[in-house]
Amino acid sequence: MKRLMLVAFSLLVVFSLVMSGCTTTPTAAAKVRVATDATFPPFEVVDEATKELTGFDIELMEAVAAKAGFEIEWVNTPFDTVITGVTQCDYDLAIAAITITEDRKKKMLFSDPYVPAGQIVVIRKETTDIKGVADLVGKTIAAQLGTTGEIEAQKIEGVTYKPYDTYDLAFLDLTNGQVDAVIADYPTALAFIGQNPDKIMLTGEVFTNEYYGIAACKTKTDLIEKINVALKELTDAKVIYDLEQKYLAGQ
Numbered sequence: 001m002k003r004l005m006l007v008a009f010s011l012l013v014v015f016s017l018v019m020s021g022c023t024t025t026p027t028a029a030a031k032v033r034v035a036t037d038a039t040f041p042p043f044e045v046v047d048e049a050t051k052e053l054t055g056f057d058i059e060l061m062e063a064v065a066a067k068a069g070f071e072i073e074w075v076n077t078p079f080d081t082v083i084t085g086v087t088q089c090d091y092d093l094a095i096a097a098i099t100i101t102e103d104r105k106k107k108m109l110f111s112d113p114y115v116p117a118g119q120i121v122v123i124r125k126e127t128t129d130i131k132g133v134a135d136l137v138g139k140t141i142a143a144q145l146g147t148t149g150e151i152e153a154q155k156i157e158g159v160t161y162k163p164y165d166t167y168d169l170a171f172l173d174l175t176n177g178q179v180d181a182v183i184a185d186y187p188t189a190l191a192f193i194g195q196n197p198d199k200i201m202l203t204g205e206v207f208t209n210e211y212y213g214i215a216a217c218k219t220k221t222d223l224i225e226k227i228n229v230a231l232k233e234l235t236d237a238k239v240i241y242d243l244e245q246k247y248l249a250g251q
Contacts, residue, residue, distance in 0.1 A: 030070045032223070034061060035091040037079040039166040041191040042247040043097040046076070056247040057095045060114065061214070063239055067230035068223075078165060080146035089217035093227075097185055099148040100213040109218055111227045113211030114240060115248075117185040119152045120206050122192070124174060125199060130181055132204025139180035142170040148210060149183040167192065175199045185210070187248055 036057065038044045044055040053074055065072050077085065079096060086094040087107040099117060100110045123130050130136065137158040143149035144167045153161045162179055164170040171192045174182050184192070186206050193200055214231075216224050234240050 031073050032065070032070045032092045033073045033075055033090075035075045035077055035082045035085050035094040036061075036096045037082050037166075038076050039079075039168055040097045040188055041195075043187070043191075044095075056115075056243050057097065059243055060234075060240065061093075061095050063234055064214070064227055064230040067233055068226040070223075070226075079144060083146050083215075086215045086217055089219060092217055092220055092223065094215040097188060097212055098215050099185070099210045101148065101151075101210075104215070107218070109216040109220060109224045111214040111216070111224055112231055113213050114231060115187065115212045115244070116210070117187055117212050118206035118208040118210050119149055119183055120186045120189050121203050122171070122174065122182045122184060122189050122200055123180070123203050124177070125201050127180070127203075130203055133183075133207050134204075136181060140178075142173060142179040142182045143167075143184065144170060147185075148208070149185065152208060153183045171196070171200065190248075 036044045036053065038046045038053055038055070040055070040057075042055055043057040044053060046052070047054045053076065061072060075085075075091060082091075082094045082096050082098075083104070085091045094108075097117065098104075100113060104110070121130065121133055121136065130139065133156070136156055140160040140162055141153050141156070142162045142164055143153045145163050145165060150161075150163060153159070162173075164173070167182070167184060167188060170179070170182050170184075173179050175196055181203075182189070189202060193202065214224075214227055216227075231240075
């Protein structure tokens with residue numbers, strides 16, 4: 001009798017082990033570190049009321065993550081640190097109105113482009129002798145550190161270039177007369193003009209052909225592939241179009 005009970009107990013233990021092996025615990029979504037610089041309206045800013053990140057890029061990245069099946073750990077840091085950090089793989093991804101350039105592509109991966117963005121000159125409304133980039137010679141011009149605006153500013157001979165940690169500060173000094181012009185991405189320039197429509201304005205045409213992309217650490221090829229699939233699905237579903245209408249239309 002005792003032997004039969006022992007056998008029965010042993011069978012029950014084996015059965016329990018087999019069943020537990022068949023039962024799968026839901027796998028938590030992978031956590032991905034995404035760097036941004038929340039000083040680029042309308043793409044990424046900190047909402048003053050909620051203290052949460054918001055903007056075109058923030059909503060886009062959240063939508064991409066949902067499609068691609070990963071969770072985001074946001075890191076808000078200055079733009080030059082965003083670029084350095086994703087280059088050194090301190091961050092998995094970065095989204096911060098980042099222009100895709102050949103030089104950057106040597107150091108990091110990029111998704112397919114999602115928004116066109118060229119450089120343009122912004123001046124004070126009372127300025128009459130700057131009609132475009134060709135008229136910047138002899139002037140003091142500003143841009144943010146690490147941006148393609150800075151790259152273009154440094155290409156112009158005969159100017160005094162003044163770098164800034166953020167475009168907030170660059171445009172503040174423009175309105176206060178501390179610099180003659182700011183070079184910035186077209187969508188970013190429109191956003192800052194929207195904050196000071198009586199003081200600053202665009203001049204000339206967009207003078208570079210650029211696009212924004214999601215940047216990634218060089219080793220994250222699988223992640224970029226998933227992101228590109230997600231971007232295609234979001235484009236087809238008009239989610240990116242809706243974000244453009246929400247954040248960019250009418251600027």
